[in-house]
Amino acid sequence: MKVAKFGGSSVADSDQFRKVKAIANSDSDRNVIVVSAAGKSSAEPVKVTDLLIQLEDAKSNGTDCQRIFDHISDRVLKIRDELNLDVNIENDLKEIYSKLDSCSHDYLVSRGEYLTGKLMAAYLGYYFADAKDFMIFDRENFDYQASEKRIKEIMAAHEYIVAPGFYGANEDGSIHLMPRGGSDISGSILASLLNASLYENWTDVSGILMADPRIVNHSKKIDVLTYDELQELSYMGIGVFQEEAVRPVREKQIPTKILNTNHPEDSGTLVVDSAAKKSDNNIITGIAGKKNYTVITIKKYQLNKHIEVLQNVLSVLQKFHISINYVPSGMDSFSFLCRQSEVSNKLEAILLKLRNKCGLDSVEVNRDIALVAAVSLQLSKRPAIAGKILDYLDNSLINVRLVIQEGSDIKVVFGVSNEDYEKTISKIYREAMFRDYKRIPA
Numbered sequence: 001m002k003v004a005k006f007g008g009s010s011v012a013d014s015d016q017f018r019k020v021k022a023i024a025n026s027d028s029d030r031n032v033i034v035v036s037a038a039g040k041s042s043a044e045p046v047k048v049t050d051l052l053i054q055l056e057d058a059k060s061n062g063t064d065c066q067r068i069f070d071h072i073s074d075r076v077l078k079i080r081d082e083l084n085l086d087v088n089i090e091n092d093l094k095e096i097y098s099k100l101d102s103c104s105h106d107y108l109v110s111r112g113e114y115l116t117g118k119l120m121a122a123y124l125g126y127y128f129a130d131a132k133d134f135m136i137f138d139r140e141n142f143d144y145q146a147s148e149k150r151i152k153e154i155m156a157a158h159e160y161i162v163a164p165g166f167y168g169a170n171e172d173g174s175i176h177l178m179p180r181g182g183s184d185i186s187g188s189i190l191a192s193l194l195n196a197s198l199y200e201n202w203t204d205v206s207g208i209l210m211a212d213p214r215i216v217n218h219s220k221k222i223d224v225l226t227y228d229e230l231q232e233l234s235y236m237g238i239g240v241f242q243e244e245a246v247r248p249v250r251e252k253q254i255p256t257k258i259l260n261t262n263h264p265e266d267s268g269t270l271v272v273d274s275a276a277k278k279s280d281n282n283i284i285t286g287i288a289g290k291k292n293y294t295v296i297t298i299k300k301y302q303l304n305k306h307i308e309v310l311q312n313v314l315s316v317l318q319k320f321h322i323s324i325n326y327v328p329s330g331m332d333s334f335s336f337l338c339r340q341s342e343v344s345n346k347l348e349a350i351l352l353k354l355r356n357k358c359g360l361d362s363v364e365v366n367r368d369i370a371l372v373a374a375v376s377l378q379l380s381k382r383p384a385i386a387g388k389i390l391d392y393l394d395n396s397l398i399n400v401r402l403v404i405q406e407g408s409d410i411k412v413v414f415g416v417s418n419e420d421y422e423k424t425i426s427k428i429y430r431e432a433m434f435r436d437y438k439r440i441p442a
């Protein structure tokens, strides 16, 4: 049995639905189809999920909800009518509209997947398995056992199903929304619950590319990737695969493929365990990054003898609910890398507390930092590669503000200013593709 997840771009309109049907029908092992909400297309620049978020904002600001709701309805009805489907989606739309004033954020934002799933089930002639009936959460934790029992009951009664991604239900039956991009997680969890032979993630690119195609033209495709490499790349922001989607398939060692709905004949990227990945000549497997970090650096002379200082700093950051992405350290100093969106409106208050309450010698802040990671299994064996890249960036007049590399790590992270983000990715790609590293003994 295979689980096939189709992302928003694969279900954006009726033409995309037709492609999904051809793919589903071409392999009788594709028993489980998971869909996202209709996404962007050439005619529709906004994902249905984002329209639902706009609807919620309009509701709370008291601005025009009707216009946004009509837009969502039109998209859904257009797909239904162009495919001549006999499904009464009007009732679902009416129900959503009637609940607008009282419903939760999770309920409203999940309706894109619900509606798209209903349409896809009608189109394929498969059973619509509402995720609220089998994806069970116990507060923030996924209840694996309860979910396994429920999905197995559904599969015992129905050979082929369509399931909406991105949500499930809490124990009280209320809707539980996953993080953005969460349909990847739903698909991965379903593959794990059902011990699938393959998890297919269908999108609009023919696999994971070495670098973001919006930054590097004709970037090389990665043929085979390990779960660890995918985890690092996803954590660093490649949009194709949600970072929390790696764990379920990794734990059960379920091979995973990233494939292109628009070119199903392309081989895509296969994700496997490191033991199954043959070594290749590439020094870098992939490059990924994100803009907009803030770096808070604290200094204290002989910090190693004043551990309580560090403890105080951490408790300040905890009090302000700041998640820390990296903590590089130097002689008598520690830096905390945080997402700018999380700290910016609390920064002054945090600095005040750090300066007045923690007994530090100094606190320094650097804003608008982008992080770019080069990921490769080879880096753990040949850490000197990082130095070569650093040299190259330096020669390219890119001011590298920080470097994070741990001994056994499979990645090296470079901190640069936001303006140098795209240039840094392009340069590392060039370096990885065109420099001959084979002379360095492994």
Ligand SMILES: Nc1ncnc2c1ncn2[C@@H]1O[C@H](COP(=O)(O)OP(=O)(O)O)[C@@H](O)[C@H]1O
Residues within 6 Å of the ligand: 006, 007, 008, 009, 010, 036, 039, 181, 202, 203, 204, 205, 207, 208, 209, 210, 211, 212, 213, 214, 237, 238, 239, 240, 241
């Ligand atoms: N390294 C990369 N390889 C492939 N695609 C990438 C990469 N980095 C960013 N992307 C972007 O991710 C997009 C696919 O992810 P997403 O928009 O979530 O697709 P879907 O709608 O199928 O869920 C691609 O269109 C591409 O622009």
Ligand SMILES: N[C@@H](CC(=O)OP(=O)(O)O)C(=O)O
Residues within 6 Å of the ligand: 006, 007, 008, 009, 036, 037, 039, 047, 049, 050, 112, 165, 166, 179, 180, 181, 182, 183, 184
């Ligand atoms: N629709 C949700 C969940 C998702 O996974 O979407 P996509 O497959 O289009 O990335 C989102 O936009 O976050």
